[in-house]
Amino acid sequence: xxxxxxxxxxxxxxxxxxxxxxxxxxxxxxxxxxxxxxxxxxxxxxxxxxxxxxxxxxxxxxxxxxxxxxxxxxxxxxxxxxxxxxxxxxxxxxxxxxxxxxxxxxxxxxxxxxxxxxxxxxxxxxxxxxxxxxxxxxxxxxxxxxxxxxxxxxxxxxxxxxxxxxxxxxxxxxxxxxxxxxxxxxxxxxxxxxxxxxxxxxxxxxxxxxxxxxxxxxxxxxxxxxxxxxxxxxxxxxxxxxxxxxxxxxxxxxxxxxxxxxxxxxxxxxxxxxxxxxxxxxxxxxxxxxxxxxx
Numbered sequence: 159x160x161x162x163x164x165x166x167x168x169x170x171x172x173x174x175x176x177x178x179x180x181x182x183x184x185x186x187x188x189x190x191x192x193x194x195x196x197x198x199x200x201x202x203x204x205x206x207x208x209x210x211x212x213x214x215x216x217x218x219x220x221x222x223x224x225x226x227x228x229x230x231x232x233x234x235x236x237x238x239x240x241x242x243x244x245x246x247x248x249x250x251x252x253x254x255x256x257x258x259x260x261x262x263x264x265x266x267x268x269x270x271x272x273x274x275x276x277x278x279x280x281x282x283x284x285x286x287x288x289x290x291x292x293x294x295x296x297x298x299x300x301x302x303x304x305x306x307x308x309x310x311x312x313x314x315x316x317x318x319x320x321x322x323x324x325x326x327x328x329x330x331x332x333x334x335x336x337x338x339x340x341x342x343x344x345x346x347x348x349x350x351x352x353x354x355x356x357x358x359x360x361x362x363x364x365x366x367x368x369x370x371x372x373x374x375x376x377x378x379x380x381x382x383x384x385x386x387x388x389x390x391x392x393x394x395x396x397x398x399x400x401x402x403x404x405x406x407x408x409x410x411x412x413x414x415x416x417x418x419x420x421x422x423x424x425x426x427x428x429x430x431x432x433x434x435x436x437x438x439x440x441x442x443x444x445x446x447x448x449x450x451x452x453x
Contacts, residue, residue, distance in 0.1 A: 159185045162373070163221035163263075165252060166190055166228030167201065170328045171269070171362060175225055178366040179373075187219045190228065206248030209255075216255040223373045224266045226252060230295070241298035249302050257312040265376045266313050267369060272321040272358070272383065274300040277421050282358075282389075284427040285319070285381045292421055303381070314378045318369065321385040321426045325362035325446060326453040333392060334359070338450045340407060341399050347408035351415030353396070356389040358425040361449075364440035371435035385426030386440060398444055402451055 162179050166172045167188025176186045187200045189212075194201045202215045206228055226249065230240045249268065256263060275283045276290030291297045306315055324334040333350075340348045368384050400406050432438060441449075 159183065160222045161185045161187060161219070162223050162225065163216070163219050164188045164225045164227060165206070166226075168192060168194065169227060170325075171323075171365065172227050173327065174325070174362050174366040175227065175369055178363075178370045179225075182370055184223075187221065189215060189219075206251050207243060209251045212251050213255045213258060216252070217259050220259060220261050222261075222264050224252075224256060224263050225369055225373070226266065226268045228252075229269070230298075238294040241294045242301070245295075245298040245302050246305055250305055253306065253309045253313060253315075257309060262313065264314060265316060265373050265378070267316050267318060267372055268302070268306055269369075270303050270317050270319045270381075271296065271299045272319045272385065272424055272426055273421065274303070274319065275421075275424065277423075282387060282425045282427045283383070285383055285430055293417075310379055314376065316372055316377055316379075317381045318372065319381060319383050319426075320365055321358040321360060321383065321424060323360040323362050323365045323384075324450070326450055328362070334395060334447070335450065337392075337395060337399055338447060341403045341405065342451060344405075345407065347410050349410045349412040349415065350392070351412060351417070352420060353393040353409070354391055354422075355420060356391045356423045356425065358385045358387065358389050359395075359443050359446070360384065360386050361441045361443075361446040364438065368431060368435060368438060371438075375434050377434050380430075380434075382431050382434065383426040383428060384431060385428050386443075387426060387428045389423055389425035390443060395443070395447075398447055399451070402444070402448055 162184040168190045179186050189202045189204050191205045204211050204215045230244045273296035274289045276292040328335045330336045
């Protein structure tokens with residue numbers, strides 16, 4: 159049985175990736191910074207900034223493949239320094255620990271972000287589109303990618319650039335869960351920022367499947383977009399949720415939620431992904447929103 163290590167396994171994405179890999183027959187191990195109540199023998203509490211302990215933990219687990227998800231992922235996170243400490247230094251510590259391990263993994267999948275592309279003026283973005291990060295989160299992810307290049311002669315690295323994705327269990331600090339949960343709770347109004355920003359939304363279950371297939375196909379040294387190829391505005395998302403729920407809600411504009419450096423349109427080209435993993439079962443956004451509403 160192949161052994162997979164997932165960093166950030168207790169996070170929103172990590173739980174779905176773990177389930178996907180377990181169902182495919184992998185022995186899944188995880189690391190994270192928080193204590194785990196069930197005391198799982200396949201979980202190790204370790205901070206990515208603790209280089210010494212991280213080396214010991216990675217050496218002990220000795221994984222065949224790695225999915226690196228641990229990161230500060232919320233764009234509006236208030237501590238800009240944390241983006242750089244965790245997303246860059248933490249990733250470097252992980253790669254160093256893997257390189258020092260007696261067994262070299264078959265594949266190290268690093269989750270970056272489509273936010274490195276910044277403000278798109280027209281069309282959809284492919285992996286050759288020029289980076290133009292518009293916030294600290296995006297800058298930290300792009301710097302993480304560049305830093306990872308220093309390890310390509312030692313480790314079989316694949317970089318994934320997921321566009322926006324959502325699903326059951328995502329924090330309400332993200333927009334789609336916030337919208338869905340307001341409807342589920344029967345709130346009379348919701349405060350939002352710019353409704354005319356457009357995003358390429360994917361179901362988290364589909365993202366987990368894409369990660370699993372990339373681990374299996376191992377397109378080493380490649381950068382791959384994880385996306386649907388369709389940009390949908392938040393205004394349209396609201397319309398979809400209203401139709402699904404059969405009710406309306408008052409939308410109040412909160413200027414504090416409007417960011418001057420917000421990315422206006424973010425839509426990706428999934429052609430490279432599909433050429434690598436083949437058919438990809440990705441639910442449409444309406445089905446994802448229904449799943450979230452009924453959970």
